[in-house]
Amino acid sequence: MTDQQALARVLRQFARTMAGSFDTSHALYDLSDSIVEVLDATSAGVALLDGDDLRFVTATDEQGAAAEQTQERLQTGPCLESIRRGEPVRVTDLRDCHGLWPEYAPTVEEIGFRAALGIPLALDERQIGSLDVYSAEPREWDDEAVNAALVLADIGAAYVVNAGALAESQRTTEQLQTALDSRVVIEQAKGVLAERLGISPDEAFQRIRASARRHSTKLAEVCRRVIDTDHVPD
Numbered sequence: 265m266t267d268q269q270a271l272a273r274v275l276r277q278f279a280r281t282m283a284g285s286f287d288t289s290h291a292l293y294d295l296s297d298s299i300v301e302v303l304d305a306t307s308a309g310v311a312l313l314d315g316d317d318l319r320f321v322t323a324t325d326e327q328g329a330a331a332e333q334t335q336e337r338l339q340t341g342p343c344l345e346s347i348r349r350g351e352p353v354r355v356t357d358l359r360d361c362h363g364l365w366p367e368y369a370p371t372v373e374e375i376g377f378r379a380a381l382g383i384p385l386a387l388d389e390r391q392i393g394s395l396d397v398y399s400a401e402p403r404e405w406d407d408e409a410v411n412a413a414l415v416l417a418d419i420g421a422a423y424v425v426n427a428g429a430l431a432e433s434q435r436t437t438e439q440l441q442t443a444l445d446s447r448v449v450i451e452q453a454k455g456v457l458a459e460r461l462g463i464s465p466d467e468a469f470q471r472i473r474a475s476a477r478r479h480s481t482k483l484a485e486v487c488r489r490v491i492d493t494d495h496v497p498d
Contacts, residue, residue: 356404
């Protein structure tokens with residue numbers, strides 16, 4: 265089921281964000297969170313193309329990150345397939361896909377997911393990456409859910425390509441590298457803060473995100489302060 269009120273709220277939020285300057289990494293984390301809320305899914309992530317390879321950039325939680333890392337390591341699965349086809353790929357039950365993806369499907373099942381939806385991120389027919397949605401239970405991804413995901417995927421593609429009001433290929437590559445570099449710093453900071461406070465990495469990340477929002481600071485900047493100093497985000 266698709267939460268239409270949540271979708272409308274998310275679209276208004278992204279429209280306001282797009283109108284001003286924005287942190288691409290923060291925007292892509294928001295995109296992952298938004299798709300989970302709108303589709304009532306378990307987890308979600310964003311992966312971007314780096315040449316011919318798909319690179320994990322954001323995820324809503326540690327489970328989603330593990331699934332995205334599996335996809336990145338194996339370079340196979342519904343999300344990569346959606347990019348190759350240029351259309352959504354719906355997986356109702358990963359147990360039916362062991363023959364198609366003999367390593368990916370059982371690994372993602374062990375992580376805790378049974379269904380997946382791969383939505384290509386594309387702008388002007390140029391493939392940029394994928395928006396990946398996961399469900400803990402088998403799920404029929406109906407047209408309403410897929411269409412909502414496509415709308416949000418278009419927003420994500422626009423964020424990546426239009427960041428800084430430049431859509432040149434070189435700029436897109438720079439945005440990808442920035443997102444990947446930020447991800448490394450974010451993952452390090454999550455671990456450092458989690459150990460420092462005795463909390464889970466997901467809880468640590470929520471504190472970091474909240475602090476970045478509260479002080480209008482980029483995620484990566486907050487994370488570097490956590491790593492380089494004894495800073496604890498408020």
